[in-house]
Structures are given as C-alpha cells and as structure tokens.
Amino acid sequence: MARKAPKRTYVYGPVPSRRLGLSLGVDILPFKTCTLDCVYCQLGSSSRTTVRRKAFFDPQDVLGQVRKAINSGARIDHITFSGSGEPTLNRSLGGLIRGIKKMTDIPVAVLTNATLLSRTDVREALRAADVVVPSFDAATPGLFRRVNRPHRSLSLNRTLKGLGEFRRRYKGEIWLEIMLVKGMNDSPAHVRKLKEAIAAIRPDRVQLNTVVRPPAVKSAGPLNAAEMEKIREAIGVGCEVTVDFPKTAQISSRGGLEAAILAMVRRRPVTAEDIAASLGRDRASVRKALESLESTKKIRRASFKGKTFFSK
Numbered sequence: 001m002a003r004k005a006p007k008r009t010y011v012y013g014p015v016p017s018r019r020l021g022l023s024l025g026v027d028i029l030p031f032k033t034c035t036l037d038c039v040y041c042q043l044g045s046s047s048r049t050t051v052r053r054k055a056f057f058d059p060q061d062v063l064g065q066v067r068k069a070i071n072s073g074a075r076i077d078h079i080t081f082s083g084s085g086e087p088t089l090n091r092s093l094g095g096l097i098r099g100i101k102k103m104t105d106i107p108v109a110v111l112t113n114a115t116l117l118s119r120t121d122v123r124e125a126l127r128a129a130d131v132v133v134p135s136f137d138a139a140t141p142g143l144f145r146r147v148n149r150p151h152r153s154l155s156l157n158r159t160l161k162g163l164g165e166f167r168r169r170y171k172g173e174i175w176l177e178i179m180l181v182k183g184m185n186d187s188p189a190h191v192r193k194l195k196e197a198i199a200a201i202r203p204d205r206v207q208l209n210t211v212v213r214p215p216a217v218k219s220a221g222p223l224n225a226a227e228m229e230k231i232r233e234a235i236g237v238g239c240e241v242t243v244d245f246p247k248t249a250q251i252s253s254r255g256g257l258e259a260a261i262l263a264m265v266r267r268r269p270v271t272a273e274d275i276a277a278s279l280g281r282d283r284a285s286v287r288k289a290l291e292s293l294e295s296t297k298k299i300r301r302a303s304f305k306g307k308t309f310f311s312k
Contacts, residue, residue: 008057009263009266010027010061011024011025011027011065011068011069012264012266014069014076014077015264018242019133019175019242020078021077021078022075022076022078023077023078023079024066024076024106025080025082026062026080026082027081027083027084028056028057028062028087028093028096029085029087029090030085031084031085033085033089034046034049034050035050035115035116035150035154036049036113036115036154037216038147038148038149039146039147039149039184039217040211040220041216042213042215043268050089050151051115051154053089053090053121055090055092056090056092059099062096063096063099063100063103066079070103070104076106077107078106078109078130079100079104079106079109080111081093081109081110084266086115087110088110088112089116091125094126094127097110097125097129098128108129108131109130109133110129110131110132111133112132112134113148114136114162116162117162117165118159118161119162122162123162123165123170126166126170127170127171127172131173132170132172132173132174134163134174134176134203135177135178136159136177136194136198136201137178137180137181137185138156138185139190139193139194141155143185144156146184147181147184160197160200160201163201164200164201167202174201174202174204175203175204175206176201176203176205177207177208177209177242178209179211180209180228180231181221182210182211182222183221184220186231188234191231191235192234194235195234195235203238204238205238205239205240206235207242208235208240208242209241209242210223212243212305213268213269213309214302214309214311221305222305257286257289261275261286261289261290261293261310262293265299265312266312269302269304269309269310271307271308271310272290275290290310294310299311299312
C-alpha cells in the first residue's frame, strides 16, 4: 500500500522580526516561484521566473492552518504572507487575506517585490491587507536587470507606475524595503535616484536591509553598519535600518523541535541562534536537533560572512 504523502505546511513561526514583531508566516507558493531571480535571494538562484498567477493550493487548507495557529495561544503580532516566492502570484491571495481578517484582529502584512502591482487584480487583492511591504532595490532599468534579474516581460517603469497607483487608493501602511548589495546599488548617484523615486512613491516608512544570509550569487555581499547609516542619512526622514533579528524570544515551538526547525529552514537559511530565539529553546537542544537532521541529510549547512546557516 502506497504511503500517503505528508500534508503540506503553509504556516510557520511565529518568528521574531525586527519590523513585524512576532510574525506568523504564511507561505502560499511552491518553492522559488517568483517574478524575479534576485542576486541576493536567500532561496538560491533560479533559471525560471514567471508572471502567471495561479491558485496553487486549496485556500481552505491554508485558512485552517492559520486558524489553528491563532487558537494555539501563541503571541502573534502580524500574520505575514511571505516565504517561498512572490505571494501575489497566488490568485487566491485576496480571498485569503479577507478570510483571515474575518477570524482575527491581528494585522495582516504582505511582503511583495511589487512587480505585479501594475495589474488591477493584484492591487485589489492587496487592498485588504493592513501592511504591504514592497521591495524596491533599483531606480534605473539597468540596475533592475542586474540586481533583480526580472522576468522578460517586466519593466521598472511599469513597476513604478503600479506602486504609484496602489499608493493612491490603498488605505493601509506601505513600508518600502530597499535591499542594498555591496558594489551594485549602493553608489551615491544611485542613492540619489532612489531618494527621488521614494518621494514619488510616498511610502509610510523606508527600510534599508542588506545581505545577511547566503545569497544566490556569491558576489552579492553586504554593506557594513557605517555604510548603511550613511545611506540612511542620505535618504532622510522616515528611513530606518532593519537588518538584525531581535535577540529575545517569547514563544516556544508548538510541535517537535525537529519538525519546527524543518518548517523554518524550508523558507530561508537560519543560524542556530535564530532557531533558538524563534522557538524559545536552549542552544544545546537546538544544536543536538540540527546534528540529527544533518546526519539524516534533511538539512545542510553553509558558511557566509563568518556565520553558519542551515537550509533545506
């Protein structure tokens, strides 16, 4: 008799986020399903990008897992659509956001690369969210192609127009994220262009990030703290640096430790310290679980900038 395939897990965390507090992640895409193939992507590189929206999974299965997480009693500051790719590629996104809003007052956030905001249906889907966090790393077409490596049908101009149209009608908060890559999009000339684009987009916040996990392209390196602060000052009011996770934890794993670790590393590379903080476990037990998972080849490790990361 054939063994029944394990049920897919759509929900992970809550995990500590400097921006969103304790964030319950909702992942509604097959692995690495995205409109972009960014050089800094922590999920690795992909030879395929897509702009085709699909209903990848049963929305009721997703909502059921979100409801279970909410009812667990764990502290959740935001319910966040993120994970394995670009959430707006799932055409069930709007219905999922509205479904969650019916079951809880916890704010819903969506992390998006903004490339599909030129589409009316995508803008409409996102209007139900409390917070939208679009990424915007390049203010020139050349850098857009170099840093973000978009699907051939996408253009920076349409992305900017989509962001502007969304800002005009959206009543929630827009927190614009800029991922800075050393030697690529961090020049003073490009920072000035970013500042001009930010003025046109009119986000509620601007959040600067840099490469802190193993990237898709090895040459995609991080800026240091002083360089990040200099760019923050150049952009000005409303801009903040959001790089590190908070060091405290206020939650515990709801299942077996190894299962909880697998749920985390499936979405992004993490350190043993990240895992201990996220799951409220001591480092010794986390390291023991990591050794067990490595020995059975369920996870692998990689070094980046002096840190050891674990991934699926």
